[in-house]
Amino acid sequence: xxxxxxxxQVLSLAPNRAAAMAATAVADPAAWSGAGCxxxxxxxxxxxxAAEPYEVAVDLSGPAFRCSCPxxxxxxxxxxxxxxxxxxxxxxxxxxxxxxxxxxxxxGDHPSEAAVAVPDGEGGEEMxxxxxxxxxxxxxxRRPPPETGPDKRRLERAERMAxxxxxxxxxxxxxxxxxxxxxxxxxxxxxxxxAARLVDAQCGGLANRVRRVAAKVGQHARWHxxxxxxxxxxxxxxxxxxxxxxxxxxxxxxxxxxxxxxxAKDDVLESVPTTAPWLVVGESRIGExxxxxxxxxxxAPGEDEAAPPTWALVLAFGAxxxxxxxxxxxxxxxxxxxxxxxxxxxxxxxxxxxxAEPVRAATAPVPQTLADALVACGWAIARExxxxxxPMCVSAVPAPVGNGRWTLVDDTGSVPIVPxxxxxxEIVAASAGRPIKLMGEWxxxxxxxxxxxxxxxxxxx
Amino acid sequence: MSDPEDAxxxxxxxxxxxxxxxxxxxxxxxxxxxxxGRADVAGSAAAEWAGLVATAVLGxxxxxxxxxxxxxxxxxxxxxxxxxxxDRAAAVVVAQRAxxxxxxxxxxxPPAPVxxxxxxPPACAMRLDRMLRGEHDLLLAEWFARCEERGFQLPWVxxxxxxxxxxxxxxxxxxxRRLAGDRARWLAxxxxxxxxxADPRKPRTPIEPLxxxxxxxDGAAIVSTIVGAFAERTVTWAAAPQLRHxxxxxxxxxxxxxxxxxxxxxxxxxxxxxxRELIALAExxxxxxxxxxx
Numbered sequence: 001x002x003x004x005x006x007x008x009q010v011l012s013l014a015p016n017r018a019a020a021m022a023a024t025a026v027a028d029p030a031a032w033s034g035a036g037c038x039x040x041x042x043x044x045x046x047x048x049x050a051a052e053p054y055e056v057a058v059d060l061s062g063p064a065f066r067c068s069c070p071x072x073x074x075x076x077x078x079x080x081x082x083x084x085x086x087x088x089x090x091x092x093x094x095x096x097x098x099x100x101x102x103x104x105x106x107x108g109d110h111p112s113e114a115a116v117a118v119p120d121g122e123g124g125e126e127m128x129x130x131x132x133x134x135x136x137x138x139x140x141x142r143r144p145p146p147e148t149g150p151d152k153r154r155l156e157r158a159e160r161m162a163x164x165x166x167x168x169x170x171x172x173x174x175x176x177x178x179x180x181x182x183x184x185x186x187x188x189x190x191x192x193x194x195a196a197r198l199v200d201a202q203c204g205g206l207a208n209r210v211r212r213v214a215a216k217v218g219q220h221a222r223w224h225x226x227x228x229x230x231x232x233x234x235x236x237x238x239x240x241x242x243x244x245x246x247x248x249x250x251x252x253x254x255x256x257x258x259x260x261x262x263x264a265k266d267d268v269l270e271s272v273p274t275t276a277p278w279l280v281v282g283e284s285r286i287g288e289x290x291x292x293x294x295x296x297x298x299x300a301p302g303e304d305e306a307a308p309p310t311w312a313l314v315l316a317f318g319a320x321x322x323x324x325x326x327x328x329x330x331x332x333x334x335x336x337x338x339x340x341x342x343x344x345x346x347x348x349x350x351x352x353x354x355x356a357e358p359v360r361a362a363t364a365p366v367p368q369t370l371a372d373a374l375v376a377c378g379w380a381i382a383r384e385x386x387x388x389x390x391p392m393c394v395s396a397v398p399a400p401v402g403n404g405r406w407t408l409v410d411d412t413g414s415v416p417i418v419p420x421x422x423x424x425x426e427i428v429a430a431s432a433g434r435p436i437k438l439m440g441e442w443x444x445x446x447x448x449x450x451x452x453x454x455x456x457x458x459x460x461x
Numbered sequence: 462m463s464d465p466e467d468a469x470x471x472x473x474x475x476x477x478x479x480x481x482x483x484x485x486x487x488x489x490x491x492x493x494x495x496x497x498g499r500a501d502v503a504g505s506a507a508a509e510w511a512g513l514v515a516t517a518v519l520g521x522x523x524x525x526x527x528x529x530x531x532x533x534x535x536x537x538x539x540x541x542x543x544x545x546x547x548d549r550a551a552a553v554v555v556a557q558r559a560x561x562x563x564x565x566x567x568x569x570x571p572p573a574p575v576x577x578x579x580x581x582p583p584a585c586a587m588r589l590d591r592m593l594r595g596e597h598d599l600l601l602a603e604w605f606a607r608c609e610e611r612g613f614q615l616p617w618v619x620x621x622x623x624x625x626x627x628x629x630x631x632x633x634x635x636x637x638r639r640l641a642g643d644r645a646r647w648l649a650x651x652x653x654x655x656x657x658x659a660d661p662r663k664p665r666t667p668i669e670p671l672x673x674x675x676x677x678x679d680g681a682a683i684v685s686t687i688v689g690a691f692a693e694r695t696v697t698w699a700a701a702p703q704l705r706h707x708x709x710x711x712x713x714x715x716x717x718x719x720x721x722x723x724x725x726x727x728x729x730x731x732x733x734x735x736x737r738e739l740i741a742l743a744e745x746x747x748x749x750x751x752x753x754x755x
Contacts, residue, residue, distance in 0.1 A: 173544050177520055177521050177543040178522065179518060181519065225510075228550055229550070232550035232553075233551060233554060233555075236551040236555070379559075381555065381558045382555070382559040385554075400570065409569060413563025413566055414564045414567050415563050424654075425648070425654075427618075429617045429644070430617045430618040432572055432573035433571065433647075434572050455583065455586070455617075457618070
């Protein structure tokens with residue numbers, strides 16, 4: 001016995017927002033003829049566009065989808081549109097049409113045995129989130145069996161990731177059981193093995209994170225606290241990423257991205273963009289293994305003076321030895337569509353259409369107070385606790401606090417500069433002990449300055 | 462004392478699934494807090510964290526997990542002590558990271574004396590930056606001379622680098638400190654880790670500050686000699702250093718002419734590299750002169 005799905009449940013089956021919108025457009029009763037349903041299936045003929053109507057049917061017990069349209073996407077928009085009509089109770093019970101009866105007969109009486117939970121990803125580019133999320137009534141909605149290559153790969157990837165996450169969490173608990181002072185943690189191979197295991201499990205994001213935590217072991221007298229902090233965040237990630245089906249969609253998306261499953265570029269570019277005159281305000285490059293990651297920060301001013309700016313992070317990658325090409329030089333203004341990767345704290349983005357040639361920005365960005373900037377960081381961390389960096393643009397004075405440590409100071413207080421920042425003297429020289437406009441990345445260790453504005457010059461540090 | 466809002470401080474709350482459904486609203490309330498409320502939470506967070514660290518260091522097998530501090534009990538739910546420790550640690554860490562606020566203001570050292578000279582125009586500053594990276598640094602002396610002549614400030618962001626180079630090049634140091642004025646001493650005091658003296662040591666022999674070569678007046682003759690040498694194909698790479706110095710000393714009014722004439726001489730493999738170098742140097746210098754004149 002199946003229960004009628006809700007429209008939200010149906011839309012959660014769509015691989016992306018664009019597909020969901022397309023499905024909504026198809027869910028127009030006037031575009032359908034012969035629509036009907038019984039307690040196992042819903043069917044109809046979609047007559048709106050083609051000369052030959054498409055025969056569409058959905059087996060609710062699988063669910064399984066059938067549509068005579070040329071789209072290779074499963075489920076296609078016609079199937080989803082039909083399900084939406086059904087969800088809105090606009091499909092009346094009827095006798096099965098011949099093609100439906102035949103199809104259901106072929107599927108047999110045990111359709112769900114063959115059906116397996118498959119993430120709706122492609123080559124690891126998308127999310128396995130929808131699997132648990134998508135419930136139709138009491139029945140967990142599942143994808144068709146993995147007959148085809150890509151489907152099988154997706155299934156394998158989801159399973160590998162789940163196994164990796166379980167293993168990570170077990171590993172963390174074992175370390176806490178045995179104590180942080182046990183020799184194992186001091187031994188690099190303990191961490192390397194875990195990182196390697198996570199790479200095998202295709203949780204690349206977590207593997208990199210584990211390596212960064214390993215680097216904190218033994219760094220100073222209180223390293224246990226640093227490492228416990230990071231282990232706790234890893235624990236939250238591991239637990240959360242296994243429970244994405246119970247979480248709000250955007251949080252689930254953020255968790256997947258952190259674990260190493262990012263959305264496909266094409267899907268991101270299909271999302272509704274934020275169009276603004278974006279100012280390119282900062283750039284940093286870090287080596288991660290053999291890959292150079294270039295992070296470019298774009299900033300759009302808030303609606304008014306009091307509103308915080310909107311930030312977008314564009315990543316570019318260069319393989320070992322290859323320079324990353326700088327697409328957006330610091331100091332330029334780019335009037336463009338920015339498309340966000342889905343996340344609870346939206347930062348990572350792609351630049352889509354540019355509405356004008358990039359120009360040198362005539363003015364520097366409007367800074368925030370340190371207090372406001374940290375509130376923005378706090379909000380982002382509350383939304384995605386595993387965030388490692390958040391941008392800020394402030395006007396502050398660099399001031400020493402002893403032991404070679406420096407802070408940024410304004411009327412609202414002080415914020416540390418990351419220890420060992422090697423271009424500090426340049427900022428101090430340019431500031432002359434007065435406020436200087438500065439953009440940087442906030443992390444748990446402090447602000448890493450990336451750009452300063454001084455005497456009409458934009459200087460990338 | 463268990464403020465219901467506390468639960469909302471934590472994204473972890475929903476990540477752990479401890480309180481499932483209503484989480485998104487809870488989370489929305491999380492960040493801005495009044496200072497009065499904050500002090501209490503921060504206090505109990507520190508105590509909660511200290512207890513967790515103490516147990517984690519020895520391991521839950523050897524040391525029991527302390528009971529949760531006031532306000533932190535929603536996360537003390539797991540049967541497995543190690544898992545509970547991680548749950549509770551995540552709650553504290555996220556609360557502290559999301560609740561981050563600026564530290565108290567610190568005492569600031571006195572700012573540098575006000576410099577009333579106009580700031581160095583960005584184009585000139587960028588030109589200096591290129592030379593400091595090694596591009597046509599033959600012209601450095603002239604850059605400083607023109608900067609001083611126009612009465613501009615130095616581009617301060619490069620002052621540390623100039624002072625560091627000055628440790629090995631007393632002639633450069635002399636001109637940089639003359640142009641920097643009080644700022645050099647101020648910077649040396651403000652950033653002792655730079656390792657630069659506030660006042661340079663007295664040299665045993667007097668130092669000639671870096672200065673540009675005397676200008677060669679007869680530009681027309683120089684240009685025709687250089688161009689003629691290329692036309693007759695008598696220039697090889699060995700002549701390049703000498704020619705560069707001539708271009709650096711040439712009356713700037715003739716630079717554009719030199720570029721134009723050199724560009725139109727015939728291609729000659731042995732002298733080609735030198736010809737291109739001279740064109741680039743003359744163009745670079747011409748641009749520098751124009752930037753200072755602007």
